[in-house]
Amino acid sequence: MLGEGIIKGMAETARNFLGSYHDAARLTTVEFPEDKIPAKESARNFPFLVHDGEDAMQGLRCVACQICEKECPPKCIFIIKDTNKKPDYVGKLQFQPKVFDIDVSVCMSCQICVEVCPFDAIKMDTDFELGGSDRFGGLLLNKRRLAKPNSYYHTIHPTEAAEVDGRLAAEKAKVEAKAKADAEAKAKAAAAAAAAKAAAQTTPPVVASTPAAVVTPAK
Amino acid sequence: MIADLLNGIGLLLWRVVSDQPDAKGALLPVLPAVLQPVVSAVLSVAPIIGVFASLFALTTLLERKGLGRIQNRLGPNRVGPFGILQPAADGLKMLTKEDIIPRSADKVVHFLAPVCLAVPTLLAFAVLPYGRNLVPLDLDAGLLFFFAVGASTELSIFMAGWSSRNKYSLLGAMRAIAQMISYEIPLIVSSVTVVMMTGTLSPMHIVEHQAGFIWGFIPHWYVLTPWGFAGFVIFTIASLAESNRSPFDLPEAESELIAGHLTEYSGFKYALFFLAEYLGMFAISGLGVTLFLGGWHAPLPGLEWIPSFVWFFGKLVSMVFLFIWIRGTVPRLRVDQLLNLAWKFLLPLALINLVVAAVWHFTAVWTFPGALVVRWLLGAALIGGPYVLLGSALSGAKKNTLRVYRYAT
Numbered sequence: 157m158l159g160e161g162i163i164k165g166m167a168e169t170a171r172n173f174l175g176s177y178h179d180a181a182r183l184t185t186v187e188f189p190e191d192k193i194p195a196k197e198s199a200r201n202f203p204f205l206v207h208d209g210e211d212a213m214q215g216l217r218c219v220a221c222q223i224c225e226k227e228c229p230p231k232c233i234f235i236i237k238d239t240n241k242k243p244d245y246v247g248k249l250q251f252q253p254k255v256f257d258i259d260v261s262v263c264m265s266c267q268i269c270v271e272v273c274p275f276d277a278i279k280m281d282t283d284f285e286l287g288g289s290d291r292f293g294g295l296l297l298n299k300r301r302l303a304k305p306n307s308y309y310h311t312i313h314p315t316e317a318a319e320v321d322g323r324l325a326a327e328k329a330k331v332e333a334k335a336k337a338d339a340e341a342k343a344k345a346a347a348a349a350a351a352a353k354a355a356a357q358t359t360p361p362v363v364a365s366t367p368a369a370v371v372t373p374a375k
Numbered sequence: 376m377i378a379d380l381l382n383g384i385g386l387l388l389w390r391v392v393s394d395q396p397d398a399k400g401a402l403l404p405v406l407p408a409v410l411q412p413v414v415s416a417v418l419s420v421a422p423i424i425g426v427f428a429s430l431f432a433l434t435t436l437l438e439r440k441g442l443g444r445i446q447n448r449l450g451p452n453r454v455g456p457f458g459i460l461q462p463a464a465d466g467l468k469m470l471t472k473e474d475i476i477p478r479s480a481d482k483v484v485h486f487l488a489p490v491c492l493a494v495p496t497l498l499a500f501a502v503l504p505y506g507r508n509l510v511p512l513d514l515d516a517g518l519l520f521f522f523a524v525g526a527s528t529e530l531s532i533f534m535a536g537w538s539s540r541n542k543y544s545l546l547g548a549m550r551a552i553a554q555m556i557s558y559e560i561p562l563i564v565s566s567v568t569v570v571m572m573t574g575t576l577s578p579m580h581i582v583e584h585q586a587g588f589i590w591g592f593i594p595h596w597y598v599l600t601p602w603g604f605a606g607f608v609i610f611t612i613a614s615l616a617e618s619n620r621s622p623f624d625l626p627e628a629e630s631e632l633i634a635g636h637l638t639e640y641s642g643f644k645y646a647l648f649f650l651a652e653y654l655g656m657f658a659i660s661g662l663g664v665t666l667f668l669g670g671w672h673a674p675l676p677g678l679e680w681i682p683s684f685v686w687f688f689g690k691l692v693s694m695v696f697l698f699i700w701i702r703g704t705v706p707r708l709r710v711d712q713l714l715n716l717a718w719k720f721l722l723p724l725a726l727i728n729l730v731v732a733a734v735w736h737f738t739a740v741w742t743f744p745g746a747l748v749v750r751w752l753l754g755a756a757l758i759g760g761p762y763v764l765l766g767s768a769l770s771g772a773k774k775n776t777l778r779v780y781r782y783a784t
Contacts (some may be wrong), residue, residue, distance in 0.1 A: 182447045
């Protein structure tokens with residue numbers, strides 16, 4: 157009959173209206189500034205710079221290679237290299253950024269900077285409350301505001317951070333093992349050389365030099 | 376002098392609250408003769424503006440809260456406890472906004488439209504009986520006056536649409552005109568039944584005719600008769616359309632027309648339109664209450680000690696809640712569906728309802744036991760039969776079939 161659907165609909169909305177007062181499960185609204193849902197592990201919005209250790213500026217993983225700056229599609233990253241170097245996580249001397257700015261009003265959250273970084277220095281953040289009263293300076297984040305400790309990375313993206321840490325540790329172990337092997341080889345060579353020297357004092361050398369050592373390779 | 380004045384004001388307030396007649400007569404003799412007409416007019420007009428403007432503010436909040444709850448949301452709850460200061464915040468926002476007039480608009484008409492809309496909407500409140508002794512203007516042809524000033528709101532809506540020089544405004548205004556003229560007819564024809572039964576056009580006398588109780592506890596309201604119930608349903612549907620409320624909010628259908636005739640209005644002029652729309656809704660609900668729901672009469676015999684205006688405003692707010700409930704339930708109609716509903720369904724039913732009212736009137740002489748029940752069933756059959764037949768004839772023609780595509784595969 158005509159009007160049946162309207163009656164059914166009115167009953168449904170009345171059920172919602174009354175139900176929302178006694179059944180809290182119906183109200184799915186999260187009242188934001190007071191209540192917050194923890195961000196999901198897969199959440200991403202803007203990039204930040206990871207640092208190891210206590211001192212943010214000393215522990216910055218970034219080596220100012222500028223790959224992210226060049227790859228950034230909206231060109232929101234701005235880097236100036238510093239002239240003095242600092243050791244990276246394996247102890248090798250690397251450049252460091254004097255200026256590292258990201259304009260988050262331009263950033264489109266594409267994550268390409270994270271994909272291209274060979275040093276695992278830039279990662280995606282989940283902090284979205286970036287509102288401010290200054291729309292130019294307030295949204296241009298410098299390296300001090302961008303730097304966040306590795307422990308923070310572990311809290312927001314635990315799986316990914318563990319994987320990165322494992323990789324870095326493996327690399328460091330490899331480098332250390334190589335250094336050790338090199339040192340051992342050096343020591344061995346030194347020992348051999350010493351032995352040879354000792355032997356040379358008893359018997360004079362037969363050949364002074366080989367011709368191959370002075371021939372330059374053909375281009 | 377001042378003591379007399381204060382005494383007069385106190386007596387006036389007491390007479391209003393305690394439902395006594397001639398409340399103005401308590402104050403006017405104290406004043407000098409020159410001031411009396413002015414004060415008398417102000418005493419009639421100021422409460423209407425004050426009460427209905429605050430009811431408007433309250434309704435905007437309750438509507439948003441109610442719609443929120445219907446959709447399992449919380450509704451506004453940020454400004455003040457439970458969001459009760461939200462209307463104040465909205466009002467301040469509206470007042471401080473820039474008043475923009477399009478460069479190519481007809482500036483005079485653009486300015487006049489909201490004013491022309493607000494005035495007749497307020498005039499309509501003049502003839503409604505708010506309580507036993509509370510009627511600003513007891514016109515003999517009050518009902519006619521109400522519909523006459525109500526019809527003039529269409530002009531201001533078209534003024535707004537035309538003067539904005541905007542295609543959306545114009546289309547919205549055209550739709551509004553088509554809609555309001557179409558629905559004015561079922562609205563008036565359904566009210567005519569009440570005039571037939573009471574033999575008067577004065578809202579005050581119509582309410583007085585609905586006094587008393589059948590069998591001691593069923594109120595003698597017209598909504599409880601078959602013709603009155605049908606008339607009330609038709610009246611409610613038509614008044615939804617008259618006040619441009621969902622599901623008949625085509626003139627300002629956001630998804631199609633941005634905001635219809637309101638597109639080029641901002642700031643206080645927009646607020647005036649908004650105010651007039653809600654005041655129109657209150658006025659037409661008040662008329663519905665007066666015609667069918669017994670006006671200021673109490674629903675049960677023991678409750679007559681409560682002041683009569685409390686009952687009137689209680690019924691008015693219930694009507695407004697019904698409107699909000701319908702808005703939260705029914706989706707918007709298409710233009711052709713809207714006009715079909717008015718001309719092919721509501722108007723024939725309203726005309727048949729006149730016959731039902733006549734049958735009810737002429738069978739009033741039946742005196743055999745159970746005559747009231749027989750009359751009721753007869754009336755219900757006379758209006759229910761056409762309702763079912765007309766409904767199935769209009770909606771049964773469509774059958775859901777599998778859609779056949781001619782070109783797409």
